[in-house]
Amino acid sequence: MFDIGFWELLLIAIVGLLVLGPERLPSAIRGFQRTISGIKQYSQKVQSELDHELRIKELHEHLKMAESQDLENLSPELQRSLVELKSAAADVQRPYSKAAPESGEEAKKNVDKGAE
Template identity: 45%
Template sequence: MLDIGFWELVIIAVLALVVLGPERLPSAARSIAKTVRNLKQTANNLKSELNHELRVSELHQQLKEAEKKGMQGLNDKENSAIKELEEAAAEVNQGYKNLVNENSDKSEKN
């Protein structure tokens, strides 16, 4: 990614020490480390969301193909896509039922 060698890092460290001084250098290093950590976390979250959206798009396309065939004579990819979508729908329905049950229990207590 960045082509920074050992000596470039040494020069940056010396300049930071001279500019910031020994009192503020540790807090500046912590601040930079926290910022880099947050950037990495944001990039990983973005990457996982993008992968998820690509998978949803792929499943949607396979479902369209299955619907064009009238849900008959489907290939393995289309069958697996339908199965995965049915499992996801069952999970969502189960979560909804749990939420409704929790809310009704809370309202009965009040």
């Protein structure tokens, strides 16, 4: 990644030992390791989110292809994608859907009760 050889690492270690001293050098190395691991975790999180978004985009494109073709003559992969996309859309819309409207008879009974 950085193309650092043995002699460069040795020079960095000697300079670090001279600047920080033997007491603070181990804690500085641990802090550096924590920082690097935090950066790696963040980059993995971003990568997984991007993969997820690309998967959703791919499913959306499959749905567009399915709509443009005859829905009966789809390949099994497109049928699976269509089912996955429809279920994902239903999951997303479920919290925002309104309560089921009252039937005509129930609404009429409620109006009659209010008149009494």
